[in-house]
Amino acid sequence: MNKTLIIAKREYRAAVKTRTFLISLILLPVFMGGGMLVFTLFKDKIDVSDKNIEVIDYTGQLGLDLKEKAEFWNLNHVLNEEGEKIAPCYNIILTEPDTAAPTEQKLNLSDKIRGKEIHAFLQIGRDVIHPRQGEEQSEMFYYAENAALDKVRDWISGNLNNRIRELRLQELGIEQERISDLFHWVNTEGMGLLTMDTKTGKVIDARKSSQLQTILVPYVLLLLMFMMLMMSAVPLLTAVMEEKNERIAEVLLGSASPWQFMMGKVTGSLAVSFTTSAIYIAGAVFTVNWMGLGDMIPYHILPWFFIYLFFNIIMVGSIMAALGATCNNSKDAQAIQFPAMFPIIIPLFFMMPVIIDPLGKLATGISLFPLWTPMIMLLRQSTSVTIPIWQPIVGLSGVMLFTIFSVWAGSRIFRSAILLQDKRPATKLLLKYLIKG
Amino acid sequence: MSNIIELDHITKSFGNSVVVRDLSLNVPKGSIYGFIGPNGSGKTTTIRMIMDILYPDSGVIRIFNNVQTGIHLDRIGYLPEERGLYKKMKTKELIRFYCELKRVTDPSREADHWLAKFDLAASANKKVEALSKGMSQKVQFIITVINKPDIIILDEPFSGLDPVNADIIKEAILELRKSGSTILFSTHDMAVAEKMCDFIFMIYKGEKVLDGTLESIRKKFGEDTIRIQTEAGMNGLRDIGGISNINDFGQVQEIRILPETDDMLILKEIMSRTRIKKFEISSPSLNDIFIRIAKPDKTNNHE
Numbered sequence: 041m042n043k044t045l046i047i048a049k050r051e052y053r054a055a056v057k058t059r060t061f062l063i064s065l066i067l068l069p070v071f072m073g074g075g076m077l078v079f080t081l082f083k084d085k086i087d088v089s090d091k092n093i094e095v096i097d098y099t100g101q102l103g104l105d106l107k108e109k110a111e112f113w114n115l116n117h118v119l120n121e122e123g124e125k126i127a128p129c130y131n132i133i134l135t136e137p138d139t140a141a142p143t144e145q146k147l148n149l150s151d152k153i154r155g156k157e158i159h160a161f162l163q164i165g166r167d168v169i170h171p172r173q174g175e176e177q178s179e180m181f182y183y184a185e186n187a188a189l190d191k192v193r194d195w196i197s198g199n200l201n202n203r204i205r206e207l208r209l210q211e212l213g214i215e216q217e218r219i220s221d222l223f224h225w226v227n228t229e230g231m232g233l234l235t236m237d238t239k240t241g242k243v244i245d246a247r248k249s250s251q252l253q254t255i256l257v258p259y260v261l262l263l264l265m266f267m268m269l270m271m272s273a274v275p276l277l278t279a280v281m282e283e284k285n286e287r288i289a290e291v292l293l294g295s296a297s298p299w300q301f302m303m304g305k306v307t308g309s310l311a312v313s314f315t316t317s318a319i320y321i322a323g324a325v326f327t328v329n330w331m332g333l334g335d336m337i338p339y340h341i342l343p344w345f346f347i348y349l350f351f352n353i354i355m356v357g358s359i360m361a362a363l364g365a366t367c368n369n370s371k372d373a374q375a376i377q378f379p380a381m382f383p384i385i386i387p388l389f390f391m392m393p394v395i396i397d398p399l400g401k402l403a404t405g406i407s408l409f410p411l412w413t414p415m416i417m418l419l420r421q422s423t424s425v426t427i428p429i430w431q432p433i434v435g436l437s438g439v440m441l442f443t444i445f446s447v448w449a450g451s452r453i454f455r456s457a458i459l460l461q462d463k464r465p466a467t468k469l470l471l472k473y474l475i476k477g
Numbered sequence: 478m479s480n481i482i483e484l485d486h487i488t489k490s491f492g493n494s495v496v497v498r499d500l501s502l503n504v505p506k507g508s509i510y511g512f513i514g515p516n517g518s519g520k521t522t523t524i525r526m527i528m529d530i531l532y533p534d535s536g537v538i539r540i541f542n543n544v545q546t547g548i549h550l551d552r553i554g555y556l557p558e559e560r561g562l563y564k565k566m567k568t569k570e571l572i573r574f575y576c577e578l579k580r581v582t583d584p585s586r587e588a589d590h591w592l593a594k595f596d597l598a599a600s601a602n603k604k605v606e607a608l609s610k611g612m613s614q615k616v617q618f619i620i621t622v623i624n625k626p627d628i629i630i631l632d633e634p635f636s637g638l639d640p641v642n643a644d645i646i647k648e649a650i651l652e653l654r655k656s657g658s659t660i661l662f663s664t665h666d667m668a669v670a671e672k673m674c675d676f677i678f679m680i681y682k683g684e685k686v687l688d689g690t691l692e693s694i695r696k697k698f699g700e701d702t703i704r705i706q707t708e709a710g711m712n713g714l715r716d717i718g719g720i721s722n723i724n725d726f727g728q729v730q731e732i733r734i735l736p737e738t739d740d741m742l743i744l745k746e747i748m749s750r751t752r753i754k755k756f757e758i759s760s761p762s763l764n765d766i767f768i769r770i771a772k773p774d775k776t777n778n779h780e
Contacts, residue, residue, distance in 0.1 A: 046577045054565065287561035291617065293530050294555030295578040459530060 043296045047304020052311045065316060068267055088118075090129040091159040091192055094149055096137045098166035098177060101207075102200055106162075107132040109199045130192070133158070146183065153185060160184035162196060169207055232424055253336050258395050258422040260324070261345060262387070264317060265415050268349055269384055272313035273356040276305060277380060280364030280458075281373045289365075289458050298455035302365075303447070306357040313353050314346070321345075341422045347436065348414035355411070355443040356384060358450035365457040372464045387415040398423045408435050410442035449474050480539075481506040481628060481659045482527060487536035489522055496522045498683040500536070504661055504676075509654055511674030512663035513763075515771045519683040520663045521558055524632055527661075528555050540628070551580050556621040558632035558663070562613060564606035568597065571605055572619060579624035591619040595645065611642045618646055622653055629653060631662035635669060647673065667764040677763065679770065686770050695760035698769075702761045703732040703740060709751035717746050724765065729755075731765065 055061055097103030110130040120126045138145035149161040163181040165171075171178030180200065182193045202223065209219055231246040280302075283289045292301055321342065328337055363380050367373045387406075394403040398420040407416035413435040420427050456473035457465060465473070482504035489497040497519040504510045514520050525531040526538060529550070540549050563571060569588050576584030592598045595615045600608060608616065614637065622629055634650070635643045650673070654660055664670050670677055671691055679687035687694055707713045711725050719738035724731040734740055740758055747753060761769070 043578055046574070050563075050574050054563070283561075286564075287557070287559040288563060290530070290557040291560045291562065291620070292578075294528065294553075294557065294621065295550065295575060297550065298530070459525065 043300040044303045044307055047292075047296060047301060048307035048311060051305055051308025052315075055308065055312045056315060061312075064271065065319065068271065069320065086127070086191070088125050088128050090131060092131045092133060092157070093192065093196070094133045094135045094152070094158050094161040096135050096145065096149075096161065096163045098137050099164055099168060102164050102168070102203060103132070103134045105203045106196065106200060107134065109203075113195075128192075130195070135161075150183060153183070160187070160190065160192060164200070168200075169204055247335065254424055255395055257336065257338055257341075258419045259391070261341065261422050262391060262415055262419045264320060265345070265349060265352065265418060266384070266388060268313040268317055269352060269356055271316060272309040273306075273353050273360055274377075274381055274384070276309055276357050276360040277364040277367070277377060278370070278373050280305065280361045280454075281367040281370070284365060284367070284458055285369060293458070298458060299451045301458075302358065302361045302451055302454045305361055306354055306447075309357050310350065310353045313349060317345070317349060338422055341418070344421055344432065345418060348418050348439070351436075351439045351443045352414035355439065355446045358443075358447045362450035362453040362457070365454045366460075366464050366470065368461060368464060376464075383411050387412045387419075390416060391419065394419050395423055398425045398427065404431065407431065408438060410435075410438040413439045479506050480504060481541060482661065483537075483539040483542075484523070484527070485537040485539070487523070487526060487533045487538065489519075489526060489531065489533050496683050497526070497533075497680075500680070500683070500685055502678060502685065502688065504659060506659055507654065507657060508675040509650070509660045509662070509673055511670040511677045512661065512680070513665070513667065513670055513677060513687075513767060514663075514680040518680045520680055521632055523680065524555075524557075524630055524661075524663065527630060528553065551624065552627045554621040554624065554626035554629040554658075556617060556629075556631045556634055558636070560617050562605045562616060565604060567602050567604055568592070568608065568616060569601040572616065572623065575620035576623055579626075581624050587623055591623055594649075595619060610637060611639060614638055615642060615645070618649065622649070622658075625653070625656065625658065627658060629658050629660045629662075631660065633664060634662055635664060635666060667762070667767055671763045679767065681770055687766070691763065694763070694766065698761050698766055700758055700760050701734055701736070702759050702765065703734065703743065704755070704757040704759060705730050705732060705747065705753065706755035707747065707751045707753050713747060713751035717743060719743055724768075731762075733761070733765070 095103040095106060110132045113127075114129045118125060118127050118129050135145075135149075146161070146163070149158070152158045153160065161183050163183070165175075165177040165179050165181075167175065167178045168180060180197070182190070182196065184190050184193070187193060205223065206219055209222065210216070214222070229248060231248060234246045235244045236242070237244055280289075283292070289301070296304070325337055328334060360380060363376055364373065367376060390402070390406055393400075394407075394416060397403060403416065403420055406412055407420055408431070409416075417427075417432055417435045421432060453470055453473045457470075480503040482502070484500055484502040487497055487500045488495065500519075500523065502523075512520050512524070522531060526533050527540070529538075537544060541552070543549065563574075566574070569592065572588040572591065573584045576587055581587050589598070589601075592601050595618075597612060597615060597619075600612060605613065605616065618634065621631070629650070631650070634646055638646065647669070650660055650662070674691065676689060677687060677691055677694060678685065689697075705714075706729050710727075711723070711730060714720070714723055714730060714732065719735050719742065720732055721735045722733040724733075732743070734743060744753075744756060
């Protein structure tokens with residue numbers, strides 16, 4: 041067997057035959073997707089405690105309407121059919137506006153919130169039905185301890201705006217029974233494209249394009265690629281540093297060339313990343329199919345994922361191994377790790393802009409930068425839009441060339457630095473190694 | 478005897494510091510070649526260049542008459558001075574790994590053979606981290622020689638070993654030489670070099686200062702040494718003319734006499750002071766030669 045593969049086999053076994061590998065295999069997706077999971081599990085667990093809301097109503101009308109709406113809500117929406125409480129009761133307390141001392145009045149009410157006597161208070165401006173730009177009395181203000189994210193605010197806002205619209209329409213003489221039609225919102229359903237089955241010639245109808253699918257699939261694939269880099273390629277920096285520090289490197293160099301040594305380690309990491317991602321993807325495919333959402337899986341992207349993963353691990357792994365060879369201790373490795381990881385993290389910053397506009401100039405441009413192609417191009421390809429075929433081909437060609445360059449450059453630095461025991465070589469010296477070998 | 482390793486005017490620098498300067502060396506096939514020299518003199522750098530781990534700045538290295546030394550890696554066994562092993566691997570598993578790397582045809586059988594030979598069979602399934610220092614060093618030696626290479630390069634093979642283990646390694650080296658391997662090893666133990674090496678090579682400050690058989694080297698320095706044992710010891714030797722240096726070993730003193738000095742006059746002077754138990758005129762020991770070269774500024778003082 042080739043010496044690179046012998047070293048790779050040892051690296052692979054040493055990595056996967058450990059308890060740490062099994063634990064990280066389970067924990068990594070939990071850490072990465074844990075936030076999303078908790079949000080999904082608990083999004084319906086709302087606070088059902090009753091809410092007292094004082095209303096300072098300068099219109100003298102809308103406060104009463106809101107009280108009526110609250111009574112209707114309390115009767116119809118708070119308990120389910122089994123008599124179980126599923127929503128809070130809203131208790132609207134109308135308060136006369138103190139026109140002489142409005143600020144003091146609001147301060148007193150704020151103190152009542154702080155003292156937990158009431159949940160919030162609302163100020164309805166005098167001119168909200170016929171507002172004038174920039175005037176305080178043309179607005180409504182909701183005061184609470186967590187006003188920005190308070191769901192009560194949304195409930196109040198929705199009901200009062202509907203009521204304001206009704207009043208405006210009544211003033212225009214539009215009949216009451218036509219008002220509900222006016223307020224009926226017609227949704228524009230997002231659909232995919234129709235396709236034709238090349239075998240049967242049948243037209244396959246378009247599928248509903250959900251927001252979840254549009255964001256979730258690219259998000260998961262990008263995150264998986266990132267996780268693989270973090271689990272397999274980035275740790276090469278410390279692994280090589282440790283082998284250098286523990287003097288294993290020189291013993292190994294008695295049996296294999298520096299190139300075989302470096303590439304053996306990189307290939308071992310590559311095998312680990314393929315194993316891990318294959319387990320994750322197989323697990324995801326099984327779970328999603330079991331949930332009956334099998335049509336969400338973009339099978340056509342999976343080969344691209346593994347092609348990009350292959351080059352990405354070799355490209356980043358070679359750089360990390362070379363940098364690891366320049367370090368003499370963990371302090372050196374820590375100092376160099378973040379700057380080395382930064383270019384890998386950058387694609388994550390562009391995730392949302394690329395998902396929102398995968399065909400835009402920004403998305404196209406950064407997806408053709410070789411270091412980012414595996415992540416950004418994959419992200420674009422996994423969205424529902426059609427990426428011109430030349431772009432993945434050009435991107436992949438760039439990645440292949442850059443991979444060859446990084447292996448070449450990495451091996452030159454690796455060879456020169458692996459046995460140096462003094463301080464970490466400066467950039468100038470690294471460039472010298474790169475040029476002279 | 479044909480040369481198996483040839484170094485032709487090798488120079489190597491790190492930054493502004495010249496570590497090896499214009500070094501030439503021929504190692505005959507089947508010989509044991511000893512590398513001596515103080516710390517930092519360039520021994521390890523020279524060995525690394527022979528191993529193709531470092532490239533010389535100038536000069537040519539030929540192994541098996543071939544300029545590309547790297548391609549012969551499987552025919553060379555290399556034990557570096559500072560060596561480490563994968564601690565989490567089991568001993569036999571580790572030896573098998575190196576067997577595969579060195580293309581040994583039956584790794585399992587060879588591993589068992591060497592483990593038994595070095596009395597490590599009971600530790601075959603122990604993790605390397607559980608082995609004692611001496612045991613680890615024996616494992617390191619095994620992985621160096623397991624493929625019975627034509628050339629064996631050992632950088633300080635005896636350092637840190639107790640006399641029993643050092644003897645086991647020494648026996649193994651001699652056995653390998655007997656079976657046709659050429660051995661090149663560096664050492665700080667002059668007694669070992671004197672006893673084991675066919676040729677001795679000394680490098681000092683990156684330059685070759687000695688190269689040849691022990692006899693030829695000692696001859697070069699002449700018979701300027703008197704080994705003496707007296708009742709008065711060191712006290713009976715003070716302030717005697719014609720002596721350039723006295724090396725006091727406690728029971729025995731080694732006197733170096735100045736050129737053109739009559740050793741009989743020195744003997745007479747000592748006899749007038751104390752009773753002599755032993756008196757021998759000889760060439761300097763390798764240890765003495767080493768010190769003379771490596772400490773030229775101190776050779777005029779009593780040590």
